[in-house]
Amino acid sequence: MGCLGGFRAITKEELDKLRAVPRADRVPDYLDDIMVQEDSCDLDKAWDAIHRALDNGRLEFGQPFFPDAWVILGGEVLRGDRPDEEDYIVVCKDPDHVRRVYQFLLHMTEKDFRELYFAIDPEQYGFELSEEDFEYTWYYLSDSIPFWKNAAEKGLWVLFDVDQ
Numbered sequence: 001m002g003c004l005g006g007f008r009a010i011t012k013e014e015l016d017k018l019r020a021v022p023r024a025d026r027v028p029d030y031l032d033d034i035m036v037q038e039d040s041c042d043l044d045k046a047w048d049a050i051h052r053a054l055d056n057g058r059l060e061f062g063q064p065f066f067p068d069a070w071v072i073l074g075g076e077v078l079r080g081d082r083p084d085e086e087d088y089i090v091v092c093k094d095p096d097h098v099r100r101v102y103q104f105l106l107h108m109t110e111k112d113f114r115e116l117y118f119a120i121d122p123e124q125y126g127f128e129l130s131e132e133d134f135e136y137t138w139y140y141l142s143d144s145i146p147f148w149k150n151a152a153e154k155g156l157w158v159l160f161d162v163d164q
Contacts, residue, residue: 005047005072005089005162007144009039009151015092018078018159026079026090031161038156041147046140047072047162049125049133053116057124061091067104070097071141072160086164093158095151101158102148105141113138 010018014035021030043050051072052059061073061081073091080089093101117134127133151158 003045003048003162003164005043005045005160007041007043007147007151008035008037008159008161009147009154009156010035010037010159012157015157015159018090023079023082023085027088028161028163031090031159038154039147039150041144043140043144044136046137047160049117049120049127049137050141052120052125053113053137057120059124067097067100071101071105075160078159080164088161088163090159090161093160095155095157098148098156098158099152102145102152105145105148108141110138110142113141 008031014037018026018030018035048059051069054071055069055073059073061077066074070093073089075091075093075097078090078092079085080091114134117137118129120129122129148158150156
């Protein structure tokens, strides 16, 4: 099953080790088996709608609309934005961005997110917007807040990764 995404909280030392690995090897086996993670948070397939809702319907890297667009695809792209890297995405957020994202998410209400979600262009999203999909997406976004809190309090770096 493809397109499963999630967050991993790591130390600067682990990030430095990852940066030393060739881009082609920054894949699930490395992240799952070799990297020491301080915490993690599963997003399942909800990451796509979360990002689109928070980034005006777009599915692009590094948009300047901080911190909303930084929750998923904002940050340093470690894999996924070059030819032959379409199979896997890894994006890193530094501790300052992690704190800002956490503060942003603390103030996100279900009502606010509902407006953003239902503003997504279904044609670009590739799925019909529905109450069921909204609930699924909101569940994963709101469930990530304790993860962001922990990473922010500990000054950790956060990776978002997804297999395509």
